[in-house]
Amino acid sequence: MSIAEQETRAEETIATGRAEETGPSRRGALVGTPLLVVGVALAASNLRPAVTSMSSVLGEVRDGLGASAVWTSVLTAVPTICFGLAAIAAPLLSRRLGMARAIGLAMAVLTAGLVLRVVDGPWVVLGGTFVAAAGIAIGNVLIPVVVKQSFPHAVGRVTGVYTAALAAGGGIGAAFTPPLEPLLGGWRGAVGAWALLSLAALVVWTIGARHGEPEPVVRAADAEERRPMVRRPLAWVVTAFFGLQACVAYVAMGWLSELFVSVGVTRTDAGLMLALINLIGIPLSFVIPPIALNRASQSGWIVGLACCSLAAVAGLAIAPAAAPWLWTVLLGVGMAVFPLGLGVIALRTREAAETTDLSAMAQGFGYLIGATGPFLFGILHGLTGSWTPSLVLLGAVIVAEMVLGWVAGRPRYV
Structure with a gap:
């Protein structure tokens, strides 16, 4: 080994603070090939069916298990709680395993959870949902980082592919699960069938995800100068905005x-x-x-989309049966703020390491914020016997989302 190579190896060891390295093949960004785009899209298509498939037959699941209203509220909140808790571990997994293996692990865990939750009673359903959501959480955090790292000149286009696939997966899960019930012997077969989609994603991802050359190593001195993300005010604004839009989305997916x-x-x-x-x-x-x-700014787009959600909630509160398809369309348009939430995470950071940290923070704490929405929405309905108090609460959340989204969308860095 030459002197130059020895110096380079020493710098890498100091920068990581470890004597053992995961190896250059796991540190480089994934190669941005067309097959990786397919892998991103297929992985993204699995990040919502676990939620929407269960929500679309929620009444049958509750009645079949003899579960209470509180259990049902907990079930709708479990995914977002787990998204928050597991998201915090995602950066550690990506550093330890590399991005390709970490996302592959996420798809494997998701598949196992989807199978587990249909084999037994209420507690196993909750446990399996938690396991499945842990896999989703890792994908939620790391796939946007792959988009920024591997497609730096096409972030908007590939983000569009990612979020379109994510939306398609959620929609297909909701639309096809009820018709699958009689064909597959009840809600267990219909809900469990979505494990086949996640298994397919795992296979394609394993084939298509390949690391390129390692990125330049950040020296220890530079790492020490970087402030932790939790000490940056704008990072908390982005986190709160992301959490509130997640709250609206998961209330809709869980209770609509x-x-x-x-x-x-x-x-x-x-x-x-x-x-x-x-x-x-x-x-x-x-x-x-x-x-x-x-x-330069995404603020106007965020506020405009949130106004659509607010109009939908007002319609649901005043006359839910008068124009349900209109309220549905307005809410669907409003939920298109999600890709902007992901985009803001990428645009408010200067480098991939910051993007990973902010993504983990925004989705970790953000989904914990979002988890309160489905739970409180269901509890308020159970206590009052009316949807109106729950919808008023949801409207207040959307107003707060507008304010924070306006700030998060302004052009600056964390």
């Missing part, structure tokens, strides 16, 4: 179907409405991110 059924909509139509909320995001994901994320 039950709300519509309670006002006279058939279970099949309610599932289609839940699917439509997600599917609306597909065309919007190809249009909005490339435009909004290429502008």
Whole structure:
């Protein structure tokens, strides 16, 4: 080994603070090939069916298990709680295993959880949902980092592909689970069938994800000068904004179907409405991110989309049965703020390491914030017997989302 090579190896050891390295092949960004785009899209398509498939048959699951309203509220909150807790571990996994293996592990854990939660009673359902959500959480944090690292000149376009696939997965899970029930022997078969999609994603990701040359190593002195993300005020604004938009999204995915059924909509139509909320995001994901994320500020876009959500919630509170498809469309348009939430994480940071840290913080703490939404929404409905108090609370959350989104969308760095 030459003197220059020895010096380079010493610098790497000092920078990481460890004597053992994971190896250059795991430190470099994934190679941005067309197959990686397919892998990103297929992985993204698995990040919502675990939630929407269960939500679309929530009444049957509750009745079949003889569960209480509190258990049902907990079930709708479990995914977002786990998203928050597991997201904190995602950067550590990516450093230890490398990005390719970490996301592959996420798909494997998701598959195992989807199978586990349909094999037994209420507690196993909760446990399996938690395991599945842990896999989703890792993907939630790391896939946007892959987009920024591997496609630096096409962040808007690939973010659009990612969020479109994510929306499509959520919509398909909601639309097809109710019809699958009679074909597969009940809700267990219909919900468990989505493990096949995550298994397919695992196979494609294993084939398509390959690390390139390692990135330049950050020296120890530079790392010490960097402030922790939790000490940066704008990072907390981005986190709170992300958490509130997640709160709105998971209330919709967890409870909208039950709300519509309670006002006279058939279970099949309610599932289609839940699917439509997600599917609306597909065309919007190809249009909005490339435009909004290429502008200096995203504030106006965020506020405009949040206004659509607020109009939908007002309609649901005043006359839910009068125009349910209109309220569904408005809410689906409003939820297109999600790709901007991911884009803001990338745009408010200067380098990939900061993006990973902010993504973990925003999604870790953000999803914990978001988890309170489905739980409180269900509890308020259970206590009052009316959807109105829950919808008023949701409207207040959307107003706060507008304010924080305006600040988070302004052009500056954390």
